[in-house]
Amino acid sequence: xxDLSPAxxxxxxxxxxxxxxxIPLGRLAERVGSTPFFAYDRQLLTERIxxxxxCLPEGVALSYAVKANPMPAVVQHLxxxxxxxxxxxxxxxxxxxxxxxxxxHVSFAGPGKTDAxxxxxxxxxxxxxxxxxxxxxxxxxxxxxxxxxxxxxLRVNPDFDLKASGMRMGGGAQQFGIDAERVPEVxxxxxxxxxxxxxFHIYAGSQNLNADSLMEVQEKTLELAVRLSCHxxxxxxxxxxxxxxxxxxxxxxxPLDVALVGGRLGALMPELQRTLPxxxxxxxxxxxxxxxxxxxxxxxVDRKVSRGQVFLITDGGLNHHLAASGNFGQVIRRNYxxxxxxxxxxxxxxxxSVVGCLCTPLDLLADKVRLPxxxxxxxxxxxxxxxxxxxxxxxxxxxxxxPMEILV
Ligand SMILES: *Cc1c(COP(=O)(O)O)cnc(C)c1O
Numbered sequence: 001x002x003d004l005s006p007a008x009x010x011x012x013x014x015x016x017x018x019x020x021x022x023i024p025l026g027r028l029a030e031r032v033g034s035t036p037f038f039a040y041d042r043q044l045l046t047e048r049i050x051x052x053x054x055c056l057p058e059g060v061a062l063s064y065a066v067k068a069n070p071m072p073a074v075v076q077h078l079x080x081x082x083x084x085x086x087x088x089x090x091x092x093x094x095x096x097x098x099x100x101x102x103x104x105h106v107s108f109a110g111p112g113k114t115d116a117x118x119x120x121x122x123x124x125x126x127x128x129x130x131x132x133x134x135x136x137x138x139x140x141x142x143x144x145x146x147x148x149x150x151x152x153x154l155r156v157n158p159d160f161d162l163k164a165s166g167m168r169m170g171g172g173a174q175q176f177g178i179d180a181e182r183v184p185e186v187x188x189x190x191x192x193x194x195x196x197x198x199x200f201h202i203y204a205g206s207q208n209l210n211a212d213s214l215m216e217v218q219e220k221t222l223e224l225a226v227r228l229s230c231h232x233x234x235x236x237x238x239x240x241x242x243x244x245x246x247x248x249x250x251x252x253x254x255p256l257d258v259a260l261v262g263g264r265l266g267a268l269m270p271e272l273q274r275t276l277p278x279x280x281x282x283x284x285x286x287x288x289x290x291x292x293x294x295x296x297x298x299x300x301v302d303r304k305v306s307r308g309q310v311f312l313i314t315d316g317g318l319n320h321h322l323a324a325s326g327n328f329g330q331v332i333r334r335n336y337x338x339x340x341x342x343x344x345x346x347x348x349x350x351x352x353s354v355v356g357c358l359c360t361p362l363d364l365l366a367d368k369v370r371l372p373x374x375x376x377x378x379x380x381x382x383x384x385x386x387x388x389x390x391x392x393x394x395x396x397x398x399x400x401x402x403p404m405e406i407l408v
Contacts, residue, residue: 010041010292010293011044011295013344015345016342016343016345016346017341017342017344018295018339018341018342018344018381020041020295020408021039021041021042021043021408022043022408023408025297025341025342025381026341026342026379028406028408029297029299029379032404032406033404034404035297035298035299035315036296036297036298036315036316036320036404037296037297037403037405038294038295038296038297038320038385038386038389038390038403038404038405038406039294039297039405039406039407039408040071040290040293040294040386040406040408041293041294041408042077042408044292045074045078045081045289045290045293046077048288048289048290048292048293049081049082049289051258052262052285052288052289055259055261055262055263056262056266056283057262057265057266057269059269059273059281060265060269060281060282060283061083061084061105061280061281061283062082062084062283062285063082063083063086063107063240063282063283063284063285064078064082064084064085064086064284064285064286064289064290065085065086065088065243065284066085066086066087066088066092066095066286067089067092067286068286068287068290068291068386068387068388069286069290069294069386069389070091070095070391071405071407072095072098073406073407075098076098076099078289078290079099079100082101082289083105083282084101084107084282085099085101085105085106085107086106086107086108086240086284087106087107087108087109087126088108088109088110089110089117090116090117090120093106093108093117093120093121093126097124103124103125103126104125104126104127106124106126107126107127107129107238107282108121108126108127108128109129109131109155109201109203110129110131111132111176113128113131113135115138115142118135118139118142119146122139122142122143122148123146125148125151126150126151127150127151127152127153127198127238128152128153129152129153129201129240130152130153130154130178131155131175131177131178132177132178133178133186136154136186136189136190136193136195139152139195140193140194143193143194143195144194149194149195149196150195150196151195151196151198152190152195152196152197153197153198153199153201153238154177154178154183154186154199154200155176155177155178155200155202155203156177156178156179156180156200156224156225156228157174157176157178157179157180158170158202158204158220158221158224159179159180159181159224160204160217160220160224161205167206167207167329168204168205169203169204169205170204170205170242171204176203180224180228183228183231184228184231187228187231187232187233188231196234197232197233197234198236198237198238199225199232199236199237199238199239199240199279200228200229200236200238200240201242202221202225202240202242203240203242203243203244203284204217204221204242204244205242205244206244206246206286207244207246207247208245209246209247209254209256210256211256211257211258211260211261214244214256214261215260215261215264217244218241218261218264218265218268219264219268222241222268222272225239225241225276225279226272226275226276229275229276235276235279237278237280238279238280238282239276239280239282240282240283240284241281241282242283242284243283243285243286245258245261245288246287246288247287247288247291247292247384247387248384249334249336249337250334250335250336251334251335256288258288265283269281286387289387291384291385291386291388292383292384292386293386294385294386294387294389295382295385295386296316296320296321296324296385296389296403297316297341297379297380297381297382298314298317298320298356298379298380299316299377299379299380300314300374300375300376300377300378300379301314301315301357301376303376309353309368310350310352310353311352311354311355312352312353312354312355312371312378312380313355313357314356314357314365314380315356316365316380316403317355317356317357317363318356318358318360318365318393318394318397319356319358319393319394319397319398320389320390320395320402320403321382321385321389321390321393322392322393322394323336323385323389323392323393324336324366324382324385325356325362325363325364325365326362326364327362328388328393333364333367335366335367335369336382336383336384337382337383338365338366338371338380338382338383339371339380339383340371340372340374340378340379340380340381341378341379341380342378343372343374346372348370348371348372349372349373350370350371350373351370352366352369352371352374353366353367353368354366354369354380357398357400358397358398359398365380365382366380366382389403390402390403390405
């Protein structure tokens with residue numbers, strides 16, 4: 001058997017080939033014409049959203065954080081399934097606006113928005129999540145000159161932390177959001193500005209697999225929003241409560257119990273609807289939606305044994321998939337689930353390391369994993385690769401071509 005986590009079992013197998021969108025991997029590679037490539041499975045994306053809808057309370061809007069995977073075809077497909085998009089740059093905004101999703105359901109967060117980006121966002125009529133008092137002042141000036149009043153939500157840096165989160169993005173000192181204790185004063189200033197206050201964005205962090213901690217965050221987030229709403233110049237109509245739902249990457253990771261998290265949110269909703277009756281509550285998710293629906297495929301170019309250790313050397317590498325190499329924020333390098341995609345039925349019979357073709361020891365895609373005996377020409381598959389792939393990788397490193405991406 002290949003060295004698989006249960007998550008990779010989402011992809012079916014026929015004979016010895018992994019199937020992506022029903023197509024055997026070898027044939028898909030021929031269709032693509034070259035390796036390496038990322039392949040995303042349309043049906044798995046659809047099923048993922050269906051599952052989320054089942055878990056989240058009715059009336060809670062589901063927004064896709066485009067930065068997790070901004071491939072236009074993926075975003076177009078998701079446009080038919082989600083309620084809105086969160087973008088973090090002008091380029092992502094353009095991709096979102098190319099879809100049928102209404103601009104009123106697109107929001108733009110992120111520190112350091114330039115004047116040019118803010119002007120584009122004002123013209124587009126999307127919701128702008130303001131990250132600082134300085135940004136609010138700049139936005140007001142730009143709005144005045146443009147003659148359009150943008151809808152603005154204040155991103156709040158909460159006065160609590162997201163425990164057990166892979167990446168903390170709220171609490172303490174942050175470049176994200178306005179410190180919660182400053183928000184009442186900022187809200188007091190908003191009457192006089194050329195912007196329409198619509199609500200709050202409270203995002204505590206990312207890649208959390210712990211349902212208890214996520215439920216605690218949801219509760220504190222709603223509590224904070226209600227507390228701050230007393231100072232608001234108008235009713236809260238938009239309340240983005242973040243997300244942070246993680247996916248299991250490594251053998252010891254347990255999948256998040258989303259049904260539990262959604263159930264708890266459902267229990268909190270009636271009270272919230274009484275207090276903030278006009279609020280459209282939004283959950284924003286990136287990797288949870290796309291991460292498990294994508295694979296990275298590279299071809300073995302060389303097989304060598306060095307002092308007893310087997311190396312499978314592929315035409316891929318960290319230039320396409322930095323996260324799988326462990327260099328995208330991991331403290332301790334661990335292996336993503338990996339398989340030989342054209343030998344799925346073969347038993348694991350050797351320990352091998354999969355490396356890329358870059359001249360750095362950091363270019364390690366899988367360290368000493370149990371795999372079937374693989375040969376030159378075989379296809380190495382890295383699962384859990386649908387989020388933070390090519391666009392979160394140094395694709396120009398060593399000057400190799402960027403990877404292809406396909407939605408199947
Ligand atoms: C990155 C980001 C997300 C998406 O995070 P995931 O871990 O991919 O779900 C959502 N909201 C904001 C504000 C972000 O910065």
